[in-house]
Every structure is written in structure tokens, then in C-alpha cells.
Amino acid sequence: MTTLKAKLHDDLTAAIKARDELRSSTLRLTLSAIAYEETAGKSARELSDDEVLKVIAREAKKRREAAEAFDTGDRPEQAERERAEGELLAAYLPKQLSDEELTAIVADAVAVAKAGGAEGPKAMGAVMKIVKPKVDGLAEGSRVANEVKRLLAG
Numbered sequence: 157m158t159t160l161k162a163k164l165h166d167d168l169t170a171a172i173k174a175r176d177e178l179r180s181s182t183l184r185l186t187l188s189a190i191a192y193e194e195t196a197g198k199s200a201r202e203l204s205d206d207e208v209l210k211v212i213a214r215e216a217k218k219r220r221e222a223a224e225a226f227d228t229g230d231r232p233e234q235a236e237r238e239r240a241e242g243e244l245l246a247a248y249l250p251k252q253l254s255d256e257e258l259t260a261i262v263a264d265a266v267a268v269a270k271a272g273g274a275e276g277p278k279a280m281g282a283v284m285k286i287v288k289p290k291v292d293g294l295a296e297g298s299r300v301a302n303e304v305k306r307l308l309a310g
Contacts, residue, residue, distance in 0.1 A: 158205045160209065161190060163248075171183060178241065185215070186245060206293075210293070213249055215245055216245040216246055219241045253291060261290050269282040280304055280308060
């Protein structure tokens with residue numbers, strides 16, 4: 157069992173013993189998503205810590221999107237629960253890049269792409285190829301894409 161997955165299991169056990177319903181249900185759902193990912197495909201396999209992090213990030217993103225949907229639907233109690241679950245999962249993820257850090261990385265990539273002959277909005281793919289490895293796991297894809305579009309337009 158990977159280190160991160162073992163930590164999730166240990167935290168789940170502690171949450172159950174402490175009768176922390178929010179934490180235990182969130183960790184159960186996350187471990188279920190990890191187990192599903194391990195059995196998906198042609199053969200079962202154990203996920204690495206990096207793959208487990210990607211599953212946790214995907215689950216956290218689902219919680220953020222659900223919270224927004226509940227806010228739109230005027231269901232504040234459910235939105236608050238989804239936010240709490242998202243914050244709980246965020247504790248297992250690496251610290252996200254600040255807007256300033258992301259802007260600096262994207263600006264450098266735009267300069268490199270423009271030096272290579274890429275111009276205008278068509279340069280998006282070239283810039284994303286440069287940026288993606290640098291920010292993988294540290295910034296959500298939509299944030300990165302929006303920043304690339306903003307800097308290419310400006």
C-alpha cells in the first residue's frame with residue numbers, strides 16, 4: 157500500500173473512532189474512488205502516490221463544483237457541506253500556486269513560445285506544453301488555461 161493511501165486509511169480509522177461523520181464519510185468516498193481507479197482497466201493494479209494525489213485532486217474539484225451548483229440552486233446547507241469536504245481533501249494535496257506565481261510561470265512560457273515563433277491565440281498549445289509539466293498538481297488546469305489566454309491576448 158502506498159504511503160498516502162495508508163495515511164488515508166489511518167485517518168479514516170481515527171475519524172471513525174472519533175465519530176467524526178464528515179471526515180469519515182469524505183475519506184470513505186475518496187478511498188472508494190481510489191479503489192475504483194485501481195480496478196478500472198484491463199487488470200487491477202495499485203496506484204502510486206502521484207496517482208492517488210490525482211484522484212484526491214479530482215475529488216476535491218468535484219466538491220468545489222458541487223458547492224457552486226448548490227449555491228446556484230439556493231441550497232446553502234449542501235453547499236457548505238461540499239465546501240467542508242473540499243477543504244478536508246485539500247489538506248492532502250500539495251500547496252497550490254498563488255496567482256502571482258502562476259502568472260510568472262505562464263509569462264516565462266509565453267516568452268519562450270513567442271521566441272520560438274508562436275503568435276496570438278494559436279500559440280495556446282505551445283505555451284500549455286511548456287507550462288503543464290511545471291504546474292502539474294500545483295494549479296488546476298482551468299486556472300492555467302485562463303491565465304495563458306489572458307497573457308496571450310494582452
